[in-house]
Amino acid sequence: MVEDIVGCKWSLAVLGAVRGGVRRPGAIEHAIAGLSKKVLNERLRKLMRYGILEKHAYPEVPPRVEYRLTEFGERFATLIDGVDRLQRELDRP
Secondary structure (H helix, E strand, C coil): HHHHHHCCCHHHHHHHHHCCCCCCCHHHHHHHCCCCCCHHHHHHHHHHHHHEEEEECCCCCCCCEEEEECCCHHHHHHHHHHHHHHHHHHHHH
C-alpha cells in the first residue's frame, strides 16, 4: 500500500490537497495542475480503498460530495511527513 501511494505523484498530490482543506472533487481537480477528472477519480477510489480517505455525500440538490482523511489517513499522512523530512535532510549540501 505504501509503495502504491508514495510511488504515485497524483495520489500524493490529492492527499496533500485534502490535508490542505480542499475537499470537493472539482476544487481538488482545479488545485492540482495537470490532473484530469479520470485520474482524480481513480486516485480518490484508491485512497478510499486503502482507508486513507472517506467520502461524505450530502443529501442536497445538486448533490455535494466531500472527502476527508480518516483516522488512519491522519496517521499515514504523518508517515509521509517523516519521509519528506528525511528527503530534505538527504538533499542538504
